[in-house]
Amino acid sequence: MRDYFYSYLKSDATPGAAGNMLWAFIYIMLIFMGLSIAVIAMNWLERKVLAHMQVRLGPMRVGPHGLLQPIADAIKLLIKEDIMPAEADKLVFWMAPLIVVTTAFTTFIVVPFGPQHAVTDMNIGILFMLGVSSLGVLGIVMAGWASNSHYPLIGALRSSAQMVSYEVAMGLAVVSAVLMTSLHGAGIYATGGGSGMGTLSMIEIVRAQQEQQAWFAFKFFPLGLVAMFVFAVAMVAETNRAPFDLPEAESELTAGFHTEYSGFRWSLFFLAEYSAMIAVSSILVTLWLGGWLRPFPNLLAGPAWDLVFSLFPGLTFLALAGLTLFSAARMPKLRYFRVQTIGLAGFGALLGLIGLILFISPVRAWVQDIYWFVAKVAVFMYLYIWYRGTFPRYRFDQLMKVGWKVLLPTGLGVLIVTAIVGVL
Amino acid sequence: MAPVATPFFFYLLSGLALISGILVITRRNPVHSALALILTLLALAGIYLMLYAPFVAGVQIILYAGGIMVLFLFVIMLVNVGRAEKERQFNKQWLLAIAATVGLGIVFVRVFTSSQTLTELLKRPLAQLPETSNTQQVGFSLYGQYMLAFEIASLLLLVAIVGAVVMAKKRI
Numbered sequence: 001m002r003d004y005f006y007s008y009l010k011s012d013a014t015p016g017a018a019g020n021m022l023w024a025f026i027y028i029m030l031i032f033m034g035l036s037i038a039v040i041a042m043n044w045l046e047r048k049v050l051a052h053m054q055v056r057l058g059p060m061r062v063g064p065h066g067l068l069q070p071i072a073d074a075i076k077l078l079i080k081e082d083i084m085p086a087e088a089d090k091l092v093f094w095m096a097p098l099i100v101v102t103t104a105f106t107t108f109i110v111v112p113f114g115p116q117h118a119v120t121d122m123n124i125g126i127l128f129m130l131g132v133s134s135l136g137v138l139g140i141v142m143a144g145w146a147s148n149s150h151y152p153l154i155g156a157l158r159s160s161a162q163m164v165s166y167e168v169a170m171g172l173a174v175v176s177a178v179l180m181t182s183l184h185g186a187g188i189y190a191t192g193g194g195s196g197m198g199t200l201s202m203i204e205i206v207r208a209q210q211e212q213q214a215w216f217a218f219k220f221f222p223l224g225l226v227a228m229f230v231f232a233v234a235m236v237a238e239t240n241r242a243p244f245d246l247p248e249a250e251s252e253l254t255a256g257f258h259t260e261y262s263g264f265r266w267s268l269f270f271l272a273e274y275s276a277m278i279a280v281s282s283i284l285v286t287l288w289l290g291g292w293l294r295p296f297p298n299l300l301a302g303p304a305w306d307l308v309f310s311l312f313p314g315l316t317f318l319a320l321a322g323l324t325l326f327s328a329a330r331m332p333k334l335r336y337f338r339v340q341t342i343g344l345a346g347f348g349a350l351l352g353l354i355g356l357i358l359f360i361s362p363v364r365a366w367v368q369d370i371y372w373f374v375a376k377v378a379v380f381m382y383l384y385i386w387y388r389g390t391f392p393r394y395r396f397d398q399l400m401k402v403g404w405k406v407l408l409p410t411g412l413g414v415l416i417v418t419a420i421v422g423v424l
Numbered sequence: 425m426a427p428v429a430t431p432f433f434f435y436l437l438s439g440l441a442l443i444s445g446i447l448v449i450t451r452r453n454p455v456h457s458a459l460a461l462i463l464t465l466l467a468l469a470g471i472y473l474m475l476y477a478p479f480v481a482g483v484q485i486i487l488y489a490g491g492i493m494v495l496f497l498f499v500i501m502l503v504n505v506g507r508a509e510k511e512r513q514f515n516k517q518w519l520l521a522i523a524a525t526v527g528l529g530i531v532f533v534r535v536f537t538s539s540q541t542l543t544e545l546l547k548r549p550l551a552q553l554p555e556t557s558n559t560q561q562v563g564f565s566l567y568g569q570y571m572l573a574f575e576i577a578s579l580l581l582l583v584a585i586v587g588a589v590v591m592a593k594k595r596i
Contacts (some may be wrong), residue, residue, distance in 0.1 A: 092459070124559065127482035136492030138462065145455055157501060160494050189525050200479075200559055414524070 014203070016120020026120045031108050039274040040070045046385045053389040064331065064344040080263035085148060088260065092146035095266035097261065100139035101163050106161055107132050111282045112202045114292045114369030118365070125202035126174060130167075133238070136276060138165045140240075145267070147260035155256030158396065159247035162237055165403040170234040172411030173227045176418045177287040180216045180224065181208040182193075183422030206291035213298045214326035217288040223418050227288060228288040230411045232380075235280040237403065239273065241384055243391035281380035282373070289376050292369035310364045313371040317355030322346030432476060452544035454500045458493060465489045479559040 004168065008023040009013060015024035026259070044059070051058025059066025078302060084093060112118040122128050138251060144156020156395045182198030209215055218225045220391055237244040241258075248256030294309045325348040327360040331341040357363060440463065447460035448528045472481035566574050 023470055053535070089453075089455075092455070122478065124482040127486065131482050131490055133486035134486055134494075137490065137494050141494060141501075142459070145497070153501065157498060160498050164491060164494055197560060205516070351542045 005380045006195050007139055014116055014118045014121050014258065016118075024119055026306075027117070028109075031111075031119070032105065035105070035108065035275055035278065037272075038278060040074070042274055042277075043070045043073070043379055046388075049382070049385045050389050057248070063149060064340040065327065066409060067344075067347070074267070077263055077267040079264060082263040082265065087147040087148045089148065092142050093260075096139045096143035096146060097265045097272070098139075099142065101268045101275075102358075103132050103136040104272040104279060107279040108275075108282075111201050111279070112206060112286060112291055113373045115203060115207075115338055117370055118203060121201055121203045122259075123199070123201050125198070126178065126200050126205065126283070129202070130171065130174065130277065131337065133276060133279060134167055139272075143261065144257040145170075149260055151253045151255070151259045152257045155247045155253045155259070157251075159240060159257055162240070162244065162246065162403075165400060166234040166237040166407070169230055169403060169407035170238060170410045172368075173231040173234065174283075174287065174409070176223070176227045176415045177216050177231075177410070178205070179415070179418050179422065180219050181205055181302060202291075203285050206293060209290050210216055210293055210297060215288060215290040215293075220418060223414055224288060226404065226410065227414045227418070229231040229286065230407050230414065231284055231288070232383075234407060236384070236387060237399070238280060239277045241273075241277065242388035243357055246399060268373070277381065277384055278377060281363050281384075282376045284380060285373065285376040291376075292373045294368065310335050310368045311359070312365055314355045314358035314364070314374075316371070317351050317358060321348045321352035321355055324351060348353050434471070436472040437467045437474070440464075441471070455497065458496050458500055460490050461492050461496075462466065477558060481563050 004020070004022060008018055010022045015021075015027055019024075047069070047128070048066065059069040062068045062072045084090065107129045109119045109308070110122050110128055112121070140159045140163075141156045144152040144154075144159070149295045150188045174217050178198055178200060198206065214220065218224060224371070236242075247253075253259070258266055261269060294312075296305075324344060328341055328344040328348055330339050331344065359365060444460040444463035448457045448464065451457045451460060465484060469481040469484040469489070472478075473490065474485060
C-alpha cells in the first residue's frame with residue numbers, strides 16, 4: 001500500500017496515464033476541494049471588489065472585512081426551506097441542478113494544472129471539455145421548463161439560444177489554436193518540413209507551446225491574440241455572466257431560469273456557474289497563455305532562474321499574510337472588535353505558515369506549475385468581476401448581432417488566415 | 425493498462441441505449457422523450473469510446489447531445505406541449521410495422537447463425553487500432569480519400585442552410 005502510494009510520486013505522468021487509481025481519487029478530491037474553496041473565495045471577492053468599484057464597503061459585518069460572509073451564506077442556504085412548485089415536473093426539476101453541477105465539475109478531469117497534475121490526459125481533451133460543458137445547457141433548459149413558470153421558461157429559452165450561438169464562435173477560436181499546435185512544430189511533433197501533427201490533448205497543447213517557444217496568444221501576431229479575444233468574449237456569454245447575463249437579467253426576469261429554485265438546489269446552480277467560469281478560463285489559459293508554463297521558460301532558463309521563479313508561490317502567500325496582518329493591526333482598538341482582530345491575525349498567521357511551507361524544496365517543485373496555472377486563471381476570474389462592474393447589459397438582439405455578425409466572421413477569418421500563414 | 429472495453433460496459437451501454445430508446449417513443453410528454461433521446465445519444469457515445477473512436481464520441485456529444493438536442497428542446501418548449509399530450513401517440517400501422525420488424529429480425533438471425541460468417545468473425549483477431557492517432561486518422565481519411573464526398577456533403581449543408589433562411593424569411 002505504501003509503495004503503491006509513493007510509486008506515483010516518482011513517475012512524471014498523470015494518475016490516469018500511470019493507471020494509479022488511488023492517486024486519481026486523491027486528485028479528484030483535491031480538485032473538488034480546491035474548486036469549492038475557489039468558489040467561496042470568488043463569492044467574497046466579487047462582492048468586495050464590486051462594492052469598492054461602486055464606492056461601497058461591501059460585506060463588513062460577518063467576520064473581519066466580511067471574510068466569513070460566504071460561509072454564513074452557505075449555512076443560510078443549507079437550512080433554508082426547499083420549495084418545489086406544485087405544478088412542476090418533479091423528476092426533471094430534481095435532475096436539472098444535478099446535471100448542471102456534474103457537467104461543470106466533470107470538465108476538470110482533463111484540466112492540466114501541471115505536466116503531471118491532471119486527473120488524466122485524453123487525446124480528445126479539448127473536445128471533451130467543450131462537449132461536457134455544452135451539456136450544461138441541457139440542465140439550464142430543463143430547469144427552466146420544469147419550473148412550469150413564465151420567467152424561468154423565457155430565461156431558459158434565452159440561455160439556450162445564447163449558448164448555442166456563442167458555442168460556434170468559441171469552437172472556431174479553439175480550432176485555430178489547435179491548428180497552431182501542428183504548424184511549424186518542433187521536437188516530438190516534427191515530422192519533417194517544419195510542420196507536424198496537431199493534437200487535441202490539453203497537456204500536449206501546452207507542451208507544443210513550450211517547444212515552439214511561444215504562447216499561442218503571441219504566435220502569428222496578431223492572429224493568436226484575435227482568436228483569444230474571440231474566445232474571451234464567447235466564454236463570458238457561455239457562462240451567462242454580465243454583460244451577457246440576459247438569461248438571469250434581474251430587471252426583466254427576476255432570476256431567470258432558477259427563479260423557482262431555493263435553498264440547496266439554488267446553491268448548486270450557483271456552484272455550477274462559478275465552476276463553469278473557472279473551467280472556461282482554464283481552457284483559455286491552456287490554449288493561449290501557456291497553461292502551467294512560468295513566464296519565459298526558454299529565455300530565462302537555467303537553475304538560477306528556476307529557483308527565482310519557484311519562490312513565487314511562497315512569496316505570494318507571504319505577501320497575503322503581510323496584508324492580512326497589516327489589516328489586523330489597523331483594526332479599531334475597541335473591546336467590541338477584539339475577537340475579530342485576533343481572528344484576522346490568526347488567519348494572517350495561517351497564510352504565512354502556508355507560505356513558509358511552500359518554500360520547502362520538494363513542495364516548491366511540486367506546486368510551482370499549479371501556482372502559475374492558478375495565477376493565470378485568477379486574472380480571468382478578476383476580469384469577470386471587472387466586466388460586471390463596468391459594462392451595461394446587452395439587449396437580446398444586440399447579443400445575437402455580436403455573436404453571429406461579429407465574432408463568428410472574425411473567428412472564421414482568423415482560422416483561414418492562420419491556416420494560410422502556417423502553410424506559407 | 426487493462427482495457428476498459430469489457431463486455432460488462434458493452435451490455436451496460438447498449439442496455440441503456442435500448443431502454444432510453446424505448447422511452448423515447450412511449451413517453452407522452454415530448455420533453456421527456458427528448459431527454460430520453462439525449463440519454464440514448466450519450467450511451468452511443470460511450471459505445472464509440474469502447475470501439476477506440478474517441479474523436480467520434482466527442483463529436484457525438486458536442487453535436488448531437490449538446491447542439492441538436494438543445495435546439496429540439498428549444499422548439500418543443502415553444503410549441504404547446506399541453507395539446508401534444510392529448511394527441512394520439514401511435515398510428516394504426518402496426519401490421520406493417522410488425523411485418524417489417526419480423527423481416528429485419530429474420531435477416532439478423534440469418535446473418536448471425538450462418539456458420540460461415542460467424543466462424544469468420546471469430547477467427548479474425550480483434551482490431552487493435554492505435555488510439556492516439558484516432559483524430560489524425562479521421563482527418564486523413566476525411567481530407568484525403570473521401571475529399572470529394574466530404575466537399576459535396578458540406579455544399580449540401582450550405583444549400584440546406586440557405587434554403588432554411590429563404591423559407592423562414594418572407595423578405596430577404
